[in-house]
Amino acid sequence: MTPLIGAGISIFLICLLLVLRVPMLVAVMAGVFSGIYFSDAWAISLPQTMMSGMGRFVLIALPLFVLAGGLMNAGGISGRLFDFARALVGSLRGGLAHVNVVTSMFFGGMIGSSTADLAGTGSIVIPAMKEAKYPADFSAALTASSAGIGPMIPPSSPMILYSAVTGVSLGALFLAGLIPGLLLGLSQMLIVAYLARKKGWLPFSVFRLDDVWRSGKRAVLAFGVPLIIVGGMVLGIFTPSEAGAFAVVYAFFISAFIFKSLTVSGLYRVLVNSVQLSGELLIIVGLSFALGAGLTNAHVPEFLVRIIDTVVIVDSEYLRIFALVLLAIVAGMILDPLIPVLLPIILPTLIAFDVDLIHFGVLMVIAVVIGQVTPPMAIALIVAGRIANVDQIRVLRANTPFFIGIIVFLLILIAMPELSTWLPEIARD
């Protein structure tokens, strides 16, 4: 059996096991073991490869960023962010829908909080939107789609995983995601504005400068976490893990002593959640290195290059990137986390095609976001649909404008890499 066929069997095995509801960790591990079997490799090298994958210094930032976000949530920041968003955009037509989007953009500044945004904020905002006569399926679809802004806006956990696997600077990636993240939020607000005008949705509140000032003052401390992380890294003050540790200390201080809402038992629970949320991801990243090494030895990347060269008949960098992003989108419909599983397979191909890895990092994160609202995984749609008590198919249908929006946005980003590479270049200069 050729190594390539062995690698194909390993990939097929991973997919099959995932379909049979075997946990991602075990499925990938089984794939790695089968790869070792087919290639006659030394199984004992597996722990070494996993340890070196997990030991990447940038990965240490992951549990720390998650902890900082958890501490801010436990400190009660979500209500303050919502209140500030309401004061800013609640007076627009379809105000509550706009507030939903802007709150998600604010939540983007706190890693690991997309669940809090979706399940926490969504559990209150979706019923409130229904009460305000917004269609239930639209309320769920908007909440699911807007939760996807979070991974784009720094700090972002998919970007940490991408940086760990590719070795690209995390600070540069965070900067690269900033403009696309804000534009994605803006594009969703434009869709809401159009629908609000068409369907006659009313404003949610009245715009008052003193209200903006008052709620802004209450929310401003929340923005300290992304400021420490992104600012510290971009200015070269901190490494990613140091930025994470300082953000944790800041978030602890704010929640415990300024907001006075963090108890000892609350702190313990947040710590446990951070350990639990990070653990599985860290192991999957470790395994992804072993998977990547096995597939590279089996010449899968060269095979992928040949396929893309065959499919993309015109010699165009954009079309090649598009083909790779399409592959990521299709894989993202099933794989979660997408990046550590797919990237080791396509990274050598990206390097062979001389693709800008920072630009592609942002496109990969969009593929992750699309996967969250596309069946069969569609985790964001499922959660939002359950809160709204609406059938998933209806939510999927109501999500069409936002889905078209993000696809158009993705195409624009592929065609205009400057939207993501401009800020990192300025910072580098």
Place this chain on the structure above:
Amino acid sequence: MKNLSEKIEEATKKLELTDPDANAGLLDKFINRLVEAVGVSVLVMIVVVIFANAFSRYALNYSFSWAEELVQMSMPWLAMTGVFLSVRRGTMIKIDYFFEKIPERYQPAIAYFGYALNILILLSMAIVSLEFVFLFGGDEALYVGLPTGFSTSALVWGMAGAAMAYFAEFFRVWRYKHLSKRPGGAKK
């Protein structure tokens, strides 16, 4: 309006602070708390070491040479305690969509196959890791001075622990099914 933001604050706090073991039995609670304590200690140690190292570098122009190595060596323990807790609480990442489409009468057999496979694969990983620890675990880390086996043994404990957690879960499910067939129904 103010009420809505208060409700949101309450809901997100609840999500963050709810104890997932609130309804668990005494033994389950004890095991989970023990592993939680290890994970939390490692995480707190990582935060303190990184913070102290960065602070000392800026304030005292001095950094601890062992800090980075100690943190890297602790990461597998953090990861393994997290995985163990995820298995115990059923929050491992998996896809339910396709499984739910399978006719109900086939679902138990596939679920049992899943349990058996999880146990087999995780135990295999634990055995491979144990061999690795026996072969290379005695090497000393450069700055910390601890044997590297301190770090790699986390893989052995974590994978074996996760396999045992799946075995316990499998036994619980099987016993429940078995008892439910008896007159009088299942006793949870």
